[in-house]
Amino acid sequence: MPSFPRLRRVSICVLTAFLTCWVHPLPTFTHADEGMYLFNELPTALLQQRYQFTPTQSWADELRLASVRFNSGGSGSFVSSNGLVLTNHHVASDTLQKLSTPERNLIDDGFLARSFDEELKAPDLELNVLISIEDVTERVQVAVTVTDPESAGKQRQAAITRIEKESTDATGLRSDVVTLFGGARYHLYRYKKYTDVRLVWAPETASAFFGGDADNFEYPRYNLDATLMRVYENDQPATLPNFLKWSETPATAGDLVFVSGHPGRTQRIFTVEALEYLRDVRLPFVLDYLRRKEILYQQYRLEGNEAARRGRDELFGIQNARKAYTGMLAGLQDPQTIAAKRGRQDRLKAAVARSPELAPYASAFNEIAQIQKEKAALLGDSVKLRSDLFELSLAILLMTQEDQKPNLQRLPEYTESGRDSLLARLLSPAPLYDDLQLTKLTDEIALLAERRGADHPLVSEILAGRSPREVAAELVDKTDMDVVEFRKRLIDGGYSAVLASDDPMIQLARTIEPTYREIRKIEDRLDEREKQAYAKIAKIITAVEGTTGYPDATFTLRLAFGTVQGYEENGRFVDPTTTFGGAFEHAALHAGQADFDLPESWMNAKDQLDLSTQLNFVSTADIIGGNSGSPVVDRTGKLVGLIFDGNIQSLTSDYLYSDQQSRAVSVAGVAIREAIKTIYNAPELASQLGK
Incomplete structure (x- = not known):
């Protein structure tokens, strides 16, 4: 299911702002293939009972170490020993957009590097690989000695910040404490980071998003929603000991498959x-x-x-x-x-x-x-205007303010353990276009005025007798926040430099910042109260129903499983697989509709393609937003597919899973290799996959 790079991830992580980390009911309450399981607590007994398969520790470790999280939102996997990373076109689209120019439209036209030298470096992409998991529940819980939500929240966050910093200092790895089971448990996740990531291959949008909005979340599908990147170390392709082998045979109906990815947020037991x-x-x-x-x-x-x-x-x-x-x-x-x-x-x-x-x-x-x-x-009270220039300004203001405090007292996103990732985002060289920024900021200021009223003191101060567009135009025209060097000078100068700055976007951030902090304080207090309440309900569920199965999704690595399986819809059986031949038939059926026009590369290669090659397939694996780009592997751990969507019936999976019709949609591994080799005429690249 799409993981929403840029607004797609914002819509999951920011717009909804759902609280998560619920405990899940007993397996007796679940549907057949329900579950997003922790890698340190795999459902081995369940898999053996249901499918006569028990994953070994080495099987799980190899899959974990070959799985990748994109900081832009989404998942991926290592698929060669020389650093190749497989993910979705729509997960990579944020990078494709940033690397595009008026003369080179990588999203629409695609891209292929025929040598290492031609691979394009992403401006601000970070990939994370989960190295280890440690249970730190006791350390977090003993640190909380009060019941008042605000004080308890501060104590808990201080304990988490301390654990993360100690881990980062000791290991050099990114260290995140993850809240699980409604606050009943806390795990420390350590990640190796890759920040030199380069684009290798991306198909045209016409093939990656074939069928457009009409086919989105539908099935059958005929999409090549795949992209290859490569991770580098010391300016050379990384040498990877752990990567997925590539299956030479397609998945077939009834096959047991596994999805290793980073589901974003679920509310299964709200x-x-x-x-x-x-x-x-x-x-x-x-x-x-x-x-x-x-x-x-x-x-x-x-x-x-x-x-x-x-x-x-x-x-x-x-x-x-x-x-x-x-x-x-x-x-x-x-x-x-x-x-x-x-x-x-x-x-x-x-x-x-x-x-x-x-x-x-x-x-x-x-x-x-x-x-x-x-x-x-x-x-509707939010004052965090969703405009890149403003968000950069507010983040720099908040960061330099938080830097004045001891590390344990800072807002979570501004602590020392996450500093490198934060700076990479704030100093990204990705282009910021004035006309697009003007459009965004004008509407955000107008929306603030609509929600709060034009006479609200904050709105009146921002508008100062002008229209939202006039204010936005002046801000965009006069700010230097679109210049990386200017942002770096502010950061290096610290809070005093920010206070002294006469940049209008910084001034806007300073105007809004007190209200932002006031609202956030209220939201954090609610968050803590809700966390404490859900932790109590977690105890009730454990006492009444027994051992819990899996916690709600937290954009951390999970294992799901299921079978390749069709389903009944509107009185007909929907076959679980589609082919290249079906894509050409689908295009012909919708002739004259632009979203169903296959690209020229496909038309030119039609005679060379094996049209019977599997293109997409569906399975009962339990996925959600964030799983986009997740590898699908068979019992042997070989890659057979790439998650890119769910069908329309799966959209209730945030809070309710059913395997009756809900399906995860994948690009077939055999299709990716065939397309790279035949359609895009890159047999050498195709030969690297899985090797």
Whole structure:
């Protein structure tokens, strides 16, 4: 399922701002292939019972060390000993956009490097490989000695910051403490970082997103949504001991497959009240925002060919998110969804009422219900304008302010352990186009005025008697925040340099910063209260239902499994696989519709292609946004596919999984190799795959 680079990841991680890390019910409550399992707690007994397969430790380790997380949002895998990384075209699109120019449109036209020298360096991409996992639950929990949400949150965050810094200092690895099971457990994840990442091959959008928005989240599909990059060390292709071998045979119906990736966020065990908040308040709010932005970028792209190129990735991300959230909302609006959740919640409450030992946790359900009301009251109060120039300005202001504090007291994203990754983002040389920035900032200021009212003191101070467009135009015209060297001088100069700066975008950030911090403080307090409440419910579930299966997704590495399997839809059977021949037939069926025009490269190679070669397939593996680019492997650990989407029925998987119709959609491994070799005439590159 698309992982939303740029707005796609924003829509998951920022727009929704969903709290996660729920415990999951017992396997007896799950559907057949449900589960996003921790690599240090794989469901070995379940796999043996259901599929007569037990993954060995070496099998799991090799898969883990070949799996990659993209900091732009998404997953990938190492697929050769000389540094090749496989991911989706739509995961790579953020990089493709940044590397494009008016003369070279990499997203639309594709790219192929025929030698190492031709490979293009990504401006700000970081790839993470999970090296180790350590349970640090006790260290975090003993540090919390108070119950007041604000004080408890500070103590917990200080403990997490201390653990992360100690780990980074001792190992040199990126170190992140991950909250699991509603705060019942905490794991320290250590990652090796690759920051020299170069583009090797990308197909045209016409093949990667064949069928356009009409086919998005549908099936059958005929997409080559794949891209190859390469990681470098010391300016040379990295030598990798762990990479995926490539299967020479396609996946077939009934095959057991595994997905190793980084699912973003799930809310599988939210209370009924939390789901009702999503259904009635949060998701409609997000959808209104997305529809507004969709119109905005559609209009911007009509200004000319260059505007169409510059705004392409923004619009695609918006449209993708809009369709995804529409499906999520439709699932929540199905009365059976809430009824099923309510039935389980009522059973848990009844068990609590009968158990004196569980009585201290009984208030958790009411606490969560109250928090949803407080969230609703805050909705629309955000002042973090979603414009690149402003976000850079606010981040630099906040970072230099936080640098004045001891490391343990800083906001989590500004602690020392994440400094290198933060600086890479703030000092990215990726281009920032004035006309696109003007469009973004104008609409964000206008939206702030709409939500708060034109007479609100903050809005009045920003507008100062001018229109949103006049304000934005002056800011974009006079700021130097689009110049990397200027941003670096501010960072190096610290808070005093930021305070002394007369840059108008910095001045805007200073105007908004007090309100931003005030709102964030309230949100953090709610977050801590909700975390404590969910931790209580986690204890209830464990006591009532037994051992829990897996925690909700946290954009960390998980293993899912399932079988290649078709499904029934509208009275007909949907075959689990498609072929290259089917793609040409699909194009002919939709002749005259631009989104169904296969690129010239495909048409030229049609006679040389084996049209019976598998192109896409579906499986029952449990995936969600963030899994895009995840490798699909067979029992032997060989790559057979590449996750790139889910069907429309899978869009409820944020909070409810069912294998009746929900399917994960993959590009077949045999299709990727055949396309590179035959369509793109790069047999030498194809021969590197899996070797």
